[in-house]
Amino acid sequence: MKEFELIEKITAIFPQKADIGIGDDTAAVKTDNGYLLFTVDTITANTHYRKSWEKKFKKLYFSLGWKLLAISVSDVASMGGVPEFALLSFCLEKNFSQEKVLELSKGLSKAASRYGVSIIGGDTVKGDSEVFSLTLTGKAYALMTRDCAVPGDLVGVIGTPGDAAGGLYLIENRNPPFSEEEERLLKKFFFPEPSPETGKLLVKIGVKCCIDNSDGLLFSLYLISEKSKVALNVDKDKIPVSRELKRLFGEKAEVLALTGGEDYNLIFTFPENLKEKVEKIPSVSIIGRVESGEGVYLNGEKVEPTGFDHFGGA
Ligand SMILES: Nc1ncnc2c1ncn2[C@@H]1O[C@H](COP(=O)(O)OP(=O)(O)OP(=O)(O)O)[C@@H](O)[C@H]1O
Ligand SMILES: Cc1ncc(C[n+]2csc(CCOP(=O)(O)O)c2C)c(N)n1
Numbered sequence: 001m002k003e004f005e006l007i008e009k010i011t012a013i014f015p016q017k018a019d020i021g022i023g024d025d026t027a028a029v030k031t032d033n034g035y036l037l038f039t040v041d042t043i044t045a046n047t048h049y050r051k052s053w054e055k056k057f058k059k060l061y062f063s064l065g066w067k068l069l070a071i072s073v074s075d076v077a078s079m080g081g082v083p084e085f086a087l088l089s090f091c092l093e094k095n096f097s098q099e100k101v102l103e104l105s106k107g108l109s110k111a112a113s114r115y116g117v118s119i120i121g122g123d124t125v126k127g128d129s130e131v132f133s134l135t136l137t138g139k140a141y142a143l144m145t146r147d148c149a150v151p152g153d154l155v156g157v158i159g160t161p162g163d164a165a166g167g168l169y170l171i172e173n174r175n176p177p178f179s180e181e182e183e184r185l186l187k188k189f190f191f192p193e194p195s196p197e198t199g200k201l202l203v204k205i206g207v208k209c210c211i212d213n214s215d216g217l218l219f220s221l222y223l224i225s226e227k228s229k230v231a232l233n234v235d236k237d238k239i240p241v242s243r244e245l246k247r248l249f250g251e252k253a254e255v256l257a258l259t260g261g262e263d264y265n266l267i268f269t270f271p272e273n274l275k276e277k278v279e280k281i282p283s284v285s286i287i288g289r290v291e292s293g294e295g296v297y298l299n300g301e302k303v304e305p306t307g308f309d310h311f312g313g314a
């Protein structure tokens with residue numbers, strides 16, 4: 001069973017009370033002057049990182065702390081919100097290293113100060129493998145969601161997808177010393193920088209439909225198409241691929257840009273009359289158009305939803 005099939009079955013068991021419950025980047029509850037947002041993310045050895053990487057990358061645990069918060073900030077940003085409070089949960093092995101847990105906490109603290117988040121509690125337990133989890137709240141005055149793309153909209157992305165997947169390939173398959181270009185991709189993987197500022201800007205100019213890219217560009221587009229019940233047609237040549245990715249991966253760069261996960265950049269759709277305003281947003285590319293129908297198309301040809309799935313897929 002795939003991750004999404006399991007979540008669908010779980011959703012049927014839980015009656016949903018929130019204004020936005022299971023199914024978007026965060027849950028949302030309406031308040032007097034906007035929305036409270038809630039999201040949780042978990043990282044664990046051998047799924048999100050390997051302990052062995054520490055030999056090649058000294059700041060591994062510091063980065064895990066940064067990343068643990070950044071990946072949830074990314075969900076809040078995709079809803080158009082700003083993050084506020086966090087709860088931190090550690091499941092540690094019997095012989096855990098205090099030094100590593102403190103390193104992780106320092107990385108998390110650095111991200112917390114960058115994003116204005118207070119860590120206000122958590123939980124610590126023993127287990128057979130290490131698991132780090134963070135629950136984040138946020139607030140938003142207006143929301144962007146995955147389900148409101150309409151035919152005629154254009155499709156925008158921020159940044160260059162595939163870079164983090166390039167970094168993952170390098171840490172798995174190469175050894176230090178890393179070149180400057182390799183370091184840049186490793187940084188994208190180990191220290192993602194979601195931007196709630198960009199999310200807020202999108203809300204301000206009138207964008208309504210947004211998702212964060214955690215499981216890959218095509219997969220994120222597929223989620224928008226599924227939730228909004230529309231087709232998304234992407235122009236392959238317009239997908240921004242970074243110079244580093246092209247130089248280090250050659251022909252493989254395109255596949256990484258289409259399917260590589262963990263970029264934590266925003267993907268959104270917007271009506272054509274906002275085009276001029278969207279074009280002024282830093283690092284933006286307009287890569288396609290929303291049409292009636294279903295699924296994701298590359299240069300008019302239907303593509304399967306390929307991306308990261310914890311229990312199947314790529
Ligand atoms: N075990 C679970 N119980 C209830 N809801 C869940 C569970 N796992 C996931 N969800 C919900 O399902 C939806 C999709 O989850 P997922 O973790 O894929 O979120 P995402 O935003 O697509 O990915 P990411 O967290 O990597 O950005 C979210 O609304 C999430 O809250
Ligand atoms: C050892 C190792 N193998 C594979 C990956 C790639 N990876 C893990 S989770 C994920 C999607 C987002 O996470 P989630 O769905 O949990 O939010 C991706 C692309 C990795 N980081 N480390």
Ligand SMILES: [Mg+2]
Nearest residue numbers: 025075212214
């Ligand atoms: Mg998300």
